[in-house]
Amino acid sequence: MDTTTTGTQSLAHPTANANANADADAASGSETSKKPMAIITIGMAGAGKSTFVQRINSYLHSLSDSQGAAAEPGGGGSSETNEEEAEGQKTHRPPYVLNLDPAVTRLPYEANIDIRDTVNYAEVMKQYNLGPNGGIMTALNLFTTKFDQVLDLVEKRADEVDYVILDTPGQIEIFTWSASGAIITDAIASSFPTVVAYIIDTPRTNAPATFMSNMLYACSILYKTKLPFILVFNKTDVQPHEFALEWMEDFEAFQEALATHGTARDAEGEPTYMNSLMNSMSLVLDEFYKGIKAVGVSSFTGAGIPEFFKAVEASREEYTTLYLPELARAKQRREAKVREAKEESMRRLMRDLEVDRKKPGFVERDKWDPNYHDDEGEDGEMEDEEDTHVNVDEDELMDPREAFGGQYIDLTRAQRSAGGADMNWPRPV
Ligand SMILES: Nc1nc2c(ncn2[C@@H]2O[C@H](COP(=O)(O)OP(=O)(O)OP(=O)(O)O)[C@@H](O)[C@H]2O)c(=O)[nH]1
Numbered sequence: 001m002d003t004t005t006t007g008t009q010s011l012a013h014p015t016a017n018a019n020a021n022a023d024a025d026a027a028s029g030s031e032t033s034k035k036p037m038a039i040i041t042i043g044m045a046g047a048g049k050s051t052f053v054q055r056i057n058s059y060l061h062s063l064s065d066s067q068g069a070a071a072e073p074g075g076g077g078s079s080e081t082n083e084e085e086a087e088g089q090k091t092h093r094p095p096y097v098l099n100l101d102p103a104v105t106r107l108p109y110e111a112n113i114d115i116r117d118t119v120n121y122a123e124v125m126k127q128y129n130l131g132p133n134g135g136i137m138t139a140l141n142l143f144t145t146k147f148d149q150v151l152d153l154v155e156k157r158a159d160e161v162d163y164v165i166l167d168t169p170g171q172i173e174i175f176t177w178s179a180s181g182a183i184i185t186d187a188i189a190s191s192f193p194t195v196v197a198y199i200i201d202t203p204r205t206n207a208p209a210t211f212m213s214n215m216l217y218a219c220s221i222l223y224k225t226k227l228p229f230i231l232v233f234n235k236t237d238v239q240p241h242e243f244a245l246e247w248m249e250d251f252e253a254f255q256e257a258l259a260t261h262g263t264a265r266d267a268e269g270e271p272t273y274m275n276s277l278m279n280s281m282s283l284v285l286d287e288f289y290k291g292i293k294a295v296g297v298s299s300f301t302g303a304g305i306p307e308f309f310k311a312v313e314a315s316r317e318e319y320t321t322l323y324l325p326e327l328a329r330a331k332q333r334r335e336a337k338v339r340e341a342k343e344e345s346m347r348r349l350m351r352d353l354e355v356d357r358k359k360p361g362f363v364e365r366d367k368w369d370p371n372y373h374d375d376e377g378e379d380g381e382m383e384d385e386e387d388t389h390v391n392v393d394e395d396e397l398m399d400p401r402e403a404f405g406g407q408y409i410d411l412t413r414a415q416r417s418a419g420g421a422d423m424n425w426p427r428p429v
Helices: 018-028 049-071 080-086 121-128 132-144 147-156 172-176 179-191 208-225 242-249 251-260 273-290 305-358 411-417
Strands: 037-043 096-099 163-167 194-201 229-234 293-296
Touching (some): 037 049, 037 179, 049 163, 049 194, 121 132, 132 147, 132 172, 132 179, 163 179, 172 179, 172 208, 179 194, 194 208, 194 305, 208 229, 208 242, 229 305, 242 251, 251 273
Parallel strands (some): 037 163, 096 163
């Protein structure tokens, strides 16, 4: 496994060849004809999502600029041209960026679509009498009602961009556990190859307990979205992320860290409840680590960003081989469920009819009554106790043959004239 500070770590991933395939693909230069890859950035408040989006945005801009400069006669290019060469002469175009955080006061990048242009978060709070989190949630819900239009806009630009980047609200649960977050994620993921970039504040995750809770959260998002997933250890300029990679790879190393951590034993020297819980949880997470990629980046210095994009390209492969078939299976399951529900309601209807027909007098009553109109009194009112017929003024009714241009078949009259006996129905022209 690659153990460079910022290297992409494909932790025994099921599609282990994906990186190699992606590179080979990149070398072929066929990306331009592909659909853009959507990157959904999710992370705890303050993990550095917006700074990360700003960094990858400026990275892609600089690649496309340097490409333009190199294409011009005498164009010198920049130091990042080397990175580009390393990526296999891939063509780069600036990304399409969506900001979904209605409460952010200052964005370090320019978003192509900004939720704040559509919904005024402060106004939502005032009008609906909500607190900050409720305000963000409602603003996102309101925005989601228009998301089909947003998707149209993105799809219109799909031929011109390689990446669609989504920045999500600071309060992670507002996006990950809300209906609107799920709708947006599903809508994007069913239109474009999609990857979730889970941003982690590395310096704040260096204690085993916080590391574990962060990983559990990441795990829950992975199993909820079922999308390709990249763990992005951010702020590596402050704290290198090797410790995290070691804990993820080597179960015993994590156990050791747990044992030596301050909260491992209580006053009597016994392992604390928390410690035992984390020991068993780490076994569960071992499975989770096998299926995801991890990369260390610094949104400040830009270190690790090329490796992040390699992981993204590898995820494109994963999306096609794992997520798309699963999406198709989910669709089939949904359709089968609807079919089954329809058949069940039809079966129930037939059963009810069967029961009704067994009731005394039902068959006699369930007959066509040719004297249907004879029930009316002189004033046109129904004489039956159960007045079940709709009373309409026939003078006001339009002649149906006029209304339907001769295509109308008056079944009542046809039936009346046939006296309820077998008859040949007139066929529409
Ligand atoms: N040292 C260092 N600081 C960083 C890095 N990335 C982000 N930060 C800082 O972390 C803080 C939070 O960054 P944001 O980008 O606002 O984080 P966020 O996740 O978007 O925050 P919310 O939207 O409030 O959840 C800011 O002070 C950033 O300057 C990094 O790579 N290195």
